[in-house]
Amino acid sequence: MTPWEVKGDIDYSRLVEMFGTQNIDDKIINKFVDHTGELHRMLRRGIFYSHRDMDKVFDDIEQGRGFVMYTGRGPSGHTHLGHLMPWLFTKYLQDKFGVELYFQLTDDEKFMFNPDLTLDDTRNYAYENALDIIALGFDPEKTHIFLDTEYSNMLYRIAVKVAKKVTFNTAKAVFGFNNSTNIGSIWFTSMQAAPAFLPSVLRGKNIRCLIPCAIDQDPHFRVARDIAEGIGFLKPALIHCKMLPSLAGSDKMSASIPDTSIFTVDKPKDIKKKISNAFTGGCVSVEEQKLKGGNTDVCSVYQYLYYIFEEDDGKLEERKVKCKSGELLCGHCKQYLSDKVVTFIGAHQERREAARKKIDGFMLRDCQGE
């Protein structure tokens, strides 16, 4: 698995072994409870389930050194719910810990990796994505969004230091490159590593960076961690989430199959249609389902409630029981989810429009007023 392709059923325990990350265990869970007085549902439900060095982040908090966060988005299209999920948790962390967040939009990456996208395309999408970020309510004083091509003066100085320490062999092994890969794609991991060190450069003093991201993005930061100390920085810490499935079933939600993903720019009727066509764990007929019950494990509608839209654990469990017993039919669940998503996206779209006026206050650019 490379950060650019996630398909098929995902064995998340296997990824922890493969990547060499740590499961979020009771010790880390207790730290979250100690520091926030609660346990966010994405932690409770094991959606954020893996980490690197979260214990050190808590040490840094406890010893007054603090930390910053960095996450990002590859702007190859509009934002969908799969992207929003880790951002919602990142926003929660910012609220609870009051920390700065650096948000990278990799317009260079998506341009270099995708033969069909121009740099104008990826820059336009980056600005569209930025609206979604702002709409989530990140703290304007502590949130810094940047496009790689608009902040490259600052990033490039850090990226060349990363690049000097990474051989083609390493990039090849980590990202599955071959000799036909273009040299921009080979280079790119340097630009993705740079923001992990940026806050230390800007402050003139090392500070640990925590990267909340989906588990498939870990390889980029494994490279960043490997070289960090050699160029004078702290290794970034990570906290990893699972990937929101697509409405077609158990794959990661993908912007390249628009009918099975819900985008933040979708109209209510599109959302309703997509959800009404969603893959469920139901049987082929109502009669059969009433008799045998449904299977929430493979049901995308249930997954959406589980991952994002049903905050109440009790209600979620009740739904599961009723589904398995045949009491609850797919039409009902689809309607329930659809109402929640339409409401959520509707409110998001209002904040998204309002974000157009706020965007310049969030952007980091090499030159003021560009």
Next chain:
Amino acid sequence: MTPWEVKGDIDYSRLVEMFGTQNIDDKIINKFVDHTGELHRMLRRGIFYSHRDMDKVFDDIEQGRGFVMYTGRGPSGHTHLGHLMPWLFTKYLQDKFGVELYFQLTDDEKFMFNPDLTLDDTRNYAYENALDIIALGFDPEKTHIFLDTEYSNMLYRIAVKVAKKVTFNTAKAVFGFNNSTNIGSIWFTSMQAAPAFLPSVLRGKNIRCLIPCAIDQDPHFRVARDIAEGIGFLKPALIHCKMLPSLAGSDKMSASIPDTSIFTVDKPKDIKKKISNAFTGGCVSVEEQKLKGGNTDVCSVYQYLYYIFEEDDGKLEERKVKCKSGELLCGHCKQYLSDKVVTFIGAHQERREAARKKIDGFMLRDCQGE
């Protein structure tokens, strides 16, 4: 031969064949005479001897489209005479054709390729080298010098377009990379290609770029030429010179062997000492030389006069004849060259000091006042 390593005797005709460039023939020579009313000694003597598309540059001049120039320097140390040689010719071209010149200082390259240099080192050398460029008298209104790390916002947007079109296979074949090469070095040719297209981007209209450089730098621009039209630009033209030998004999002058190169910051006594130790074509004893004569073909002192310091063809030929006949001894030639070099460097150093005040007027940076 790669652009980073030139050693041993160089067969310049073979390089033209190997690289697939054109010899500067009578047609091109006549164009220079037509347009300048003279023939610069570096053209007369075949020091600038190879090109790509110089005929198209003359077409562009004649048809009113004009052209711009781009050359560069890898700031891994102080400037020596081997660097100045093509710059002197570039200055001549700017004077004669009144064109803009973009001068790239690749502090990123020298940092990424050289394990022993920090980015501070290469940036400091870049500013030292810039003083030498300015000291040569380039037109302040038409000459734009930049460090890659200070102009990367502008360059990176162009470089990613180049990088998308160049595979690792190509970079490997052209530059002799292997799997242990770092990903910054692999990427770098994109940054070296970018300034060839920069003037077109800045003008919003394509204009041909002529690159005067030593022949060993051709491979970078072969890559740039290969991808130019695919990303909407004109292929850059090139005019190539031979490489000034070192004082040890027939290799290219190299900054890594300081005793056999003359630097612009050398003191008169250092210059005199280096030239007194120079390899010549003389015999082991004065008696033998008077009898057998010397060999100017292998003599570094003669080469320095030929390449830079003896403007008068008649005097140069006379010196050759007298050397071969045994009439002229090495001590005399060394003294003659030494006087010329000491005078030249002395005047250069005065202009170089004066350049410190002018430098900001020449520099292109992403952000004013950085």
